Amino acid sequence: MAEVLAAILGALLAGGFQTVVSIFDRRREDEAILLAIASEVDALCKLTRLQNYLGEARRIREELVRDPNISYVYLVDLRSDYFSVYHSLSSNLGRLRAANASKIVRFYSIRKTIIDCTRPDGIAAHPIPNSNAQEAFDLIVQLLVEFLALGDSIVRMPRESFLDLSDT
Template sequence: MIELLLVVVGAVLAGIVQTWTAIGTRSREAESVLTALAGEVGAICRLLRMLDYRTEIQKLFRQVEMGVHEEAIYYIDIKSDYFSVYHSLSSQLGLLKPAEVTKLVRFYSYCKTFVDATRPEGVSSEMQGRLKSVTNLRALTTLHDSILCLGDEIVQLTKSPSIPDGTRV
């Protein structure tokens, strides 16, 4: 009888240890996925700030608004895949909290929209007058700012967040 009780207690303890280990493993995997994605997001934000697209877009926006140009299109011919970490880890987004996933998906959607809007063959490639140019350039500036704001929030989600300039907290 005691042997049977020991077998049952041993099985229960083994189950508890196995469950505890699985929870720890999942937690570490989730942290790794979030850290990798936040690293890529931080790099994208640093690039956007370093390349200073906003200043150029604003300059062009002001020139069209003041009538220096009748219409204008802002092109960035991006050919590289700056979302390689996101593409490789997108199947593991289910490990993350819903609020984290929402921010990540919005960030990458905004980035893809920014890329599409600035391609030479993109949605804005055929302007039709000053008003449309002003509207599109204003939207591009807002989208740029939204990307940076959301990106900074995502970077702060990690346990040891990186500040946008690359220094550690």
């Protein structure tokens, strides 16, 4: 009887240990997913700031307001896949907190919209009447501001996640 009880207890302990190890492994993988995406987001925000896209869009918008007779073409012809980490890990976003996954999806959606607006066939790439150009640049400025704010928030997520774990 004692041997059977010992075998059952051993099996329960082994199963419990395996469960705990599995939980910690999954948490590490989830943190790695978040860190990888946050790193790509950080690079995209730094590149956007380095290229001064927001400042340039604001400058063009101000010129359009000052001089109703001018028109602008604003073209950013990106050919590389700057979303390679996101594309490879997007199927794992469900493993993250819902609020974090939502911010990440919104960030990439906004970035895609900005790219679409400034492509050779986008709204900012063709001379258009001044009032429409002002609206187009208003949109681009709003999108860039939101993109950078979301990006900064996403970059902080791994640190905040680590702090949440250490508080438990």
